[in-house]
Amino acid sequence: MKQEKTILQEVLDRGFSRRDFLKMCTALAATLGLDYSQTNKVVNAMETKKRVPVIWLQMQDCTGCSESFIRSSQPKTESVLLEMISLEYSEVLSAPSGHYAEKSIKDVMEKYKGEYIVVVEGSIPSNDIYLMIAGKSARKELEHVCENAAAVLAYGSCSSWGGVAAAKPNPTGAVPVTDIIKNKPVIVVPGCPPIAEVMTGVIAHYVTFGVLPELDHLGRPKAFYRHRIHDKCNRRAYFDAGLFVENFDDEGSKQGYCLYKVGCKGPTTYNSCAEMRWNGGVSYPIQSGNPCIGCSEKDFWDNGPFFTRVAKIPGTQTTINPDVVGAAVVGATIAGVAAHGALTALDKKKKESKDK
Amino acid sequence: MSIPTIPNSNKPNVHHEHIHSKIDLSHRPEASYETVSDSMIKIYVWELPVRIFHWVNALAILLLMVTGIYIGNPFVSASVQEDAYYSMLMGWVRYIHFFSAFVFIANLIFRWYWVFKGNKYATSNPLKRGFWSETFETVKFYALMKNKKPHYVGHNPLAQLAYWIFIGLGSIVLIITGLFLYVEPQPESLFGSAFIWTSLLFGGDSFTVRSLHHLVAWGIMVFIVIHVYLSFREDWLEKNGTMSSIVTGFKTESKHVIEDQHDEEK
Secondary structure: OHHHOEHHHHHHHOOOOHHHHHHHHHHHHHHOOOOHHHHHHHHHHHHHOEOEEEEEEEOEOOOHHHHHHOOOEOOEHHHHHHHHEEEEEEOOOOOOOHHHHHHHHHHHHHHOOOOOEEEEEOEEEOOHHHOEEOOEEHHHHHHHHHOOOOEEEEEHHHHHHOHHHHOOOOOOOEEOHHHOOOOOOEEEEOOOOOOHHHHHHHHHHHHHHOOOOOEOOOOOEHHHHOOEHHHHOOOHHHHHHOOEOOOOOOHHHHHOOEOHHHOOOHHHOEOOHHHHOEOOOOEOOOOOOOOOOOOOOOOHHHHOOOOOOOEEOOOOOOEEOHHHHHHHHHHHHHHHHHHHHHHHHHHHHHHHHHHO | OOOOOOOOOOOOOOOOOOOOOOOOOOOOOOOOEEEOOOOEEEEEOOOHHHHHHHHHHHHHHHHHHHHHHHHHOOOOOOOOOOOHHHOOHHHHHHHHHHHHHHHHHHHHHHHHHHHHHOOHHHOOOOOOOOHHHHHHHHHHHHOOOOOOOOOOOOOOHHHHHHHHHHHHHHHHHHHHHHHHHHHOOOOOOHHHHHHHHHHHHHOOOHHHHHHHHHHHHHHHHHHHHHHHHHHHHHHHHHOOOHHHHHHHOEEEEEOHHHHHHHHHHO
């Protein structure tokens, strides 16, 4: 079986030299956020570890995460797909279909009990009628496939938080993977879609070390979600200087000023866009002149509008402009206080005349 | 429209003598006083630490609100297009905001100490007998309805409740959310790890925490409007020097308030 080979053997079989292999390992270590001195750990793992079987499930999704995944440049998608993991089932990338595809899930679950990884793309509807896969409800399919899994990777904002399907009014009752899978480690990799290198990086980390990466308080890998966009933003100097784009057609926009006033969600968004950027490090939305829409944050569809600074009323999916509403409420209070003062004066006068 | 009447409430300093507050704080130190006439006394209600807290708090809130509104929506910026390194406007405004915030926090911690150390007007206990029924009487008093509200030398129970909600709970929510926002860039530092988990109290996402910070800040503004109005109103109706008392510490009250004290001691 192919899976029995080590990753090094896979690479050599494909006609690469050992030198190429070491280069790949060094680049991979850098992507994982490891120190240069840790490279030999990666090399060692790649020389001894076998490929990890992966089942990739798609729930209520748009396949955007798959599309992003196949555009990874470091590690290259093909090296992840062909050398590090063994993608046994994917509705987009698998060759088999129908009963053959279903059979490959069954085979993996039996043969690699407790070893395989389940990748989930898309949210799961609470109401079963909204999504059936091969005659089974999405929820049952997910529970079934995850039974023997080593770990679950929630790729994208839908499987991480509910995403677009869970946006107000959430007609399907969409929930994230973490609401359903409670007894397995779930790594949350949010983004709409997540950065390709982040997706492959998380898999590479698991393959390399055999353990899950360090996670933050929301279950996201710290290596990629420890900073806000705002803290690493290439336009941050303009923020601190107080220089802001007011309109998309003004001089500030041409100068590359901070996009804070046109609704940039960078200050509340945890992701690696500002460091790793997109499409192999070419650019990312803010660099290209568009405010961050906060796509890797929970309920980001409801945190809009995208191009206005707003505040959310906690516990609801309603956003308001806090300053306008706040000033209005204070204004109403002043009016109320003035009215109360007038009534008090009348009351006082009435009593004084009564006493006379 | 008929205005309900309050018996005797127009006669300064001789009213309400039959109604005594049932809220018993006699275990706390009484305020000192001096007699100024046969019927009047000068009573030292707000001790110096309370007054210092009040004005430091007021100044900190003013600075925090002005800078906070700018940070939320930068309403001024350079009119001439320039490079980023000539100015540090947002940087300085944020610096003032953070500096005021730490003054605000230290000041509040100090006030909490004084809750336990100060005289009986520096504290409040909503669990005491009579607190809630007298709060209801105070609501009726402010609604200009017939009521049995006693005269209070310190804060009435409704005012105490407002302090619990806005200055107590509101400040704590502002401090927790504010410290979270402050440490967000360094979640793994010592200071950061002490506060970064607090977002979980509010659902976990940064945007909700930030929103709460904005909304509660405006809640404090509403409190200030009502607080200032009712203080002036009290001064105007009672003629007891409420407004100057927050500078001098003294209120001029009828001797009856001291008789109350002796009653309690008996």
